[in-house]
Amino acid sequence: MDPDLIDANLVFAKTPAGEEAMLQRTRVVQRNVRMVLILVDGNATVAELCDKTGNAPITQNALLELEHDGFIERRIEKNSVWRHAKDSPTGIVATAMRAVSEFSTFGDKTVPPVEEPASDDQKGRSIPFPESRGSHPSRAPGSLTPQPSLSGGPLSGAALQLQQEATAAKPAATAEAVPKPSLFDRLKAFARPTTADEAPTLKPIRRGRRRWSLTWPLGLLLGGLSLCAMLFLLALFFPYANYLPEVEASLAQSIGQPVRVDRMRVSVYPRPGLLLVNVRLGEGSDGIEIAEIRLQPVLQTLRADKILFREAELSDVRLSAAAISNLSRMLASVASPSARAGVQQLTVSNAAFSFAELTIGEMNGHCELSADHLLESISLRSRDRGLQLKLNPNERGLAVQIDAIAWRVAQGSPYLFDSLNVKGVIEGSDWVIDSFESRIFDGLVRAAAILHDGQQAAIAGELSFERINARKLGEALGIGSQFQGEAHGKLKFSAHSASWPDLPAAVQASGNFTMHRGRLGGIDLPEAVRRSSTTPATLGGWTRFEELSGAITVTPNAFLFSRLALNAGLMQSTGQIELSRKLQLRGRMEVLMRGQADRSSRSILISGPLQSPLTQTPNR
Template sequence: MNSGQIYAKTPTGDEAVRQSTRVVQRNLRLVLVQVDGKLTVGELAQKIGNARLVENAIRELESGGYIVPLAGAAAAWEVGIPVAPRGDQQVSAISQFSTFGASRTPSLAGLEGRSSKFSSFGKPILPATRVDAEPRLEASPMPHEEVPEPLPGARRSPLGMLLAGLLILLLGAALVFFFYPYGGHKADVERAATGMLQVPVTVDGVSMRFLPAPALVIDGMRVEGGGKIDQVRLGAPWKLVFGGVDSLAAATLSGVRFTPAQLLALPGFDSRSLPLAALRQVTVEDFGLLLPGGTELASLNGRLQWSGGRFEQAVLETPDRGLLIKARPQSAAIALEIEGRAWKPGALPISFAALQARGVLYADRLQVSEIDTTVLGGVLKGDWLLTWSGSGLAMSGAALLARLDLRQVAAALAPALKIEGELAGNLRWQGQAGDWDGLWPALAAQLAGEVSRGVIHGVDLGEAARRGPGAQVRGGATRFDKLDAALTLDAGGLTMRNIRLDAGLMTASGQVAANAGGDIDGRLLLLARSSVATVRVPLLLGGRPGDIGLTVER
């Protein structure tokens, strides 16, 4: 309603003021008395002290023909005949207790009869179509004049009015949450996110979700430099309505991808604080680090704890819960505590039964130390370093091996090779490539190893020695007490140097190589000792894993 509109009484309204029985509603009569053709609607509301009461009364009085806008007042007085309201506009006396608009009570115009002359309950509030021929002349009431109270039977219970008001309020709030155009605030969300992260941020859309719980959802958040968050869910959206973004205490992020440098440069992780002092917890689903070559390191779920706008700690784990990582801030880095339980890293053909390690994530490297793990039936202890730059990835490390089951090692790394025993030794590896998939084939590993109490299947050195020069032997097995060798594994294949096999009265030494295609070639010198003499037998090896032939040189 236009608060600047001025209303004036019609002849009907003027007559109603003089005849106090014409308008029995307190609110209608109170406003009608004050309408004088000079005061605006806003001034009437200020004078009476209830804007809603004034606006509702103005609508009913105008609808009933008691008042008209000032521009039409002259025409109404020229006609000089009171304008009667339509039957469907007559209002019951009960409506005087409602401040939410025109009365919903059915018209009582058709019920007015002889008995209505002695009762105000059921008598039309607005004037009937017929006007008294001889109106009584009464002084116009002053603003402080007491208006007759409605009959007790027409009064509503205060508790009922309160419940009705609460119901309407809840209904209105639900309609607002359901149909409010949240998408129109996309630019506001982008500005707020840019201000908080202090880097340009864009989003695809903003919406409200009600299942499984009400949440404000931001889809497709992209951070300049390649970082992205597929979805941000902010629970308890009513808190944002009343408290603003400063009241944000929790959030859920899905599909989070940042480079380590981007992550460590965000407010809250570096020396700056995130301007969200109320933030306590961030839940992440599918969190990973972006490395050169499109490599994604890990996919983790968990929670990050915040205090005063700064990251305090995090507990993250892989989807299969095989790897658990606890993270804490460190100067220009994040310190890690790593635990593994039957963890199988990516596509590698090995599984770590138990794992304990410490690590530090820097902007350009991940350094893991104090590795202590049970793998392939034995124990591995060592360090591992992964670095990255614009040219790709590089990996290096060193480990001490003890009691590895050589049968499990062969099954995982060389299934065609049939060998048994306990492997121990020192292992080192290094390599570099453009991406993660190319890194493993590019590794070069050196092992100074020792195998104890073992068996080589498919090779029978003793039978070759017994047959003598020119003999060829396939199949069989050779048992030994100890086998020492220096192994080198790279893209060209496997080389075993400085081989020394000890099988009691028989020993062998030499070297064996297997190229990338699997072809085996080697030369051994076999010494067979007896109580009488020592026999020297030179042997040539050839074939492929699982089908190795021995030839005794002449």
């Protein structure tokens, strides 16, 4: 419709849909249309709205668009004859006379036509309504007739009654015309995706308090939650103790050994399953004590003669050579056709491997089973994945393989292995280590040994070392960092003790060593020769050398370095030094200075604590 056909004196008011569009920005998106919708208040005319916006064409187009969409409507009562004829006294008088004569019972009711003003500015224009527009048509100001007053006259009561009946019948007819959608239609509407061009459905404004209603999605959700809660409570308070003897009998028949279980319950988090707490499998020293066994059954086999468990997890279990051998026999019995229970996968968590009193703990892993569900090997790894342990039962006993990278023996231990590889076999009470190779203290250590667990703990073997950092080795042994250099050598060692923790203090070893490019801290041999003092004195300093070689003997009481030969340029020295377990030095060195005229050697006595040695020349 042409915006020029809009009467400047028309007054628009918001519909209920327009009031909702004010609150929801998505209903009216265009900025100019929304601005005009905000300015429409039911009192301002079209001309006043155009003055407020400053752009008459945009304002008129926006009004037409809002009216077409049902957001505003025309107020006829505001466009009365009095407002239309406010600029024409003749029009006011003529309209008033027509209103009076229309309800008068005397005289001629014919009213002469009112003469319209000749000016084009004051001439009203009528707006044609297209048939497709859903809003109510309004009359042009020129054709408006005043509404009859119902306050007086014999027909006022009847007219009011008819109007009320028509108003009451209108909602009832609307309700009967629109049938309530069925459940299938609502499901289709719920599943059908909405498009961007589809206009949102306007919900009727409800007066009063909104009543809560249970919809079918909410009902399904509440039903599912209630079912889960009931199942959880049933699993929590189920009398498992009544079925515990049957479970023990079934497990004992399957593994072929006695089984004892303290209690049984169901666990949901972190992994669902049937928990057996404080379990002991077998009897005697070969028995296996397990803190928890988590069983995950195959649901299809619960009603079968043989129940299969998808996974059996052993928690807090101590694995020794005897326990692993017994576990292998148990799994062989479980794999037999007569067993009432079977397992497809066996895992372990927080396990510990032990030989005598030596233990490597806090490891997780799994048992590798053959196609016949027999035990082939057990693979374990530490929590930080720094150490991996593989145990293979065989005819000789239990094959043990240890691989580690950046692994520390214990928390806070000074022994940090850059890499470690150990291969051996446990035969009864002996652990024969065929190969030991480790990178530690910037060097390489190779060894072979036998560990015996009997009435006394015993160890015997030999080792070789290359490029060992003497400073780091001294710090790990607790003798300090006074000795520096790169050490090479070989040792044979053995030890016997009543207990394994006391075994390191009982070690006896002998061998030879060579150090390159190092120094002896706290012992300054050239300065001691220059002073030639018979009084013991702490000189400090150090003695640098290119090579230091000798023999080493380790006893439970001391470290003895004998046949020492030190080369340091123009100085050469020989002798021996003894270091006690209490870090006290005692020794004698013969020093020869080749740069002096006197080529005779000088004797230097060394004594005192390792941190501050005393040097002196002997009395002649």
